[in-house]
Amino acid sequence: MEALGSMIGTSLPSHTKFISMSPNCLTIRLASRDVLSHCKVPYRRQVLTKTFSGSEVVLHKARSKTWGFECRCSAQEMESYVATDNTSRSLTQRKRLAVFVSGGGSNFKAIHEAAKEGLVHGDIMVLVTDKPGCGGAEYARDNQIPVIVFPRSMSSPDAVSAAELVATLRNFEVDFLLLAGFLKLIPIELVQAFPRSILNIHPSLLPAFGGKGFYGLKVHKAVIGSGARYSGPTVHFVDERYDTGRIVAQRVVPVLADDTAEQLAARVLHQEHQLYVEVVSALCEDRIVWREDGVPLICSRENPNKLY
Ligand code: GRF
Numbered sequence: 001m002e003a004l005g006s007m008i009g010t011s012l013p014s015h016t017k018f019i020s021m022s023p024n025c026l027t028i029r030l031a032s033r034d035v036l037s038h039c040k041v042p043y044r045r046q047v048l049t050k051t052f053s054g055s056e057v058v059l060h061k062a063r064s065k066t067w068g069f070e071c072r073c074s075a076q077e078m079e080s081y082v083a084t085d086n087t088s089r090s091l092t093q094r095k096r097l098a099v100f101v102s103g104g105g106s107n108f109k110a111i112h113e114a115a116k117e118g119l120v121h122g123d124i125m126v127l128v129t130d131k132p133g134c135g136g137a138e139y140a141r142d143n144q145i146p147v148i149v150f151p152r153s154m155s156s157p158d159a160v161s162a163a164e165l166v167a168t169l170r171n172f173e174v175d176f177l178l179l180a181g182f183l184k185l186i187p188i189e190l191v192q193a194f195p196r197s198i199l200n201i202h203p204s205l206l207p208a209f210g211g212k213g214f215y216g217l218k219v220h221k222a223v224i225g226s227g228a229r230y231s232g233p234t235v236h237f238v239d240e241r242y243d244t245g246r247i248v249a250q251r252v253v254p255v256l257a258d259d260t261a262e263q264l265a266a267r268v269l270h271q272e273h274q275l276y277v278e279v280v281s282a283l284c285e286d287r288i289v290w291r292e293d294g295v296p297l298i299c300s301r302e303n304p305n306k307l308y
Helices: 002-008 087-092 106-117 135-142 162-171 188-193 217-226 261-284
Strands: 016-021 025-031 036-042 047-052 055-063 066-072 079-084 095-101 122-129 147-149 176-179 198-202 234-237 247-250 288-290 296-298
Touching: 095 106, 095 135, 095 261, 106 122, 106 135, 106 261, 122 135, 122 162, 122 261, 135 147, 162 188, 176 261, 198 261, 217 261, 234 261, 247 261, 247 296, 261 288
Parallel strands: 095 122, 095 176, 122 147, 176 198
Antiparallel strands: 016 025, 025 036, 047 055, 055 066, 066 079, 198 234, 234 247, 288 296
C-alpha cells in the first residue's frame, strides 16, 4: 500500500494488491473480498469500463490529474476511490540523474552513453565524487557535466557537507541518485531525502561478498578464494549501510577454475554495464514497482504484466 501511495497518491482501496505504470497503461490488481480482478487499461482515457466475473471496475478521469475509480464487488456494495495523478511529470519528462563515482567511471560512461542514445529516458545532470581527479570526474568535465566534491575532508576542504549536498541536488531537481563505484558511505541525510531513489551497483551476488571493505579486486579475490562457482553484479537500492539495501536485479557469470581476480572482475564489469543500464532505464520509465514485502520488481516494457 505504501508503494501505491508513493506512486499515484492517496485514497487507495485496502484490497488493492498491486499497481504498475508505464507510459501506455495503468495496471491494477484488485483482490476484493470474493474476487480477484485484474484490470489493465490504456492510460489517460476519459472513461473506461471493465467487467469481471463477480465484480465490476470502472475507471474514469474525474478531472485533470485525478484518477477516480469505483469497485463494485456485488450489486449491494460499491466503494469509490480517488487517486491524485502525480505521474504526469514522471511519465512524460526525462528523469534527472546524479551519478556518484570514486574511480574510472565505466558504469557512469555506460549510463551516459545510453542516455545519449535514448536507451535511458533521463539525463545526467551532475556528478558527485570524493576524488575530483578520478577518471569519472574527468569524463564529466569533458562532457560538460558539473562536478561536485563530497564529502569534505582534509584533502578536499572546499567540498560540500551532507546538508549542502542535499540542497545542491534539490537545486538540480534530481530525481534519482546512481552510485557507480562510489566508495564512501552515503549519509543518512541523503538516504532520507531521496527515499527509494538511490541505486548502487556491486560486483558480487549480494548478500554474499558485500559490506564494508568489499570493494574492487578484494571482492573478486574473496569470491575465487571461497570456491564459489558463480558470481555477478547486483543492483540494489541504497540504505544507510553498505550493500544491504533491497536487491533489484542480478546477473550471473561463471567463476572459472583458473580465473584471476582481474579476469573475473572484467567478466563481471562487462555485465555490470548492461545490467545497470537496464535497471536505470526501468527506473526512468517508472517500471520499478514495490512488492508488499518491500522487494522492488521490474515491470517489463513489452509486457507490463510480467514482473521480474
Ligand atoms: C564496479 O565494479 C562496481 O560494481 C563497484 O565499483 C566498480 C566501479 O567501476 N561498485 P567503474 O568505476 O564504473 O569502472
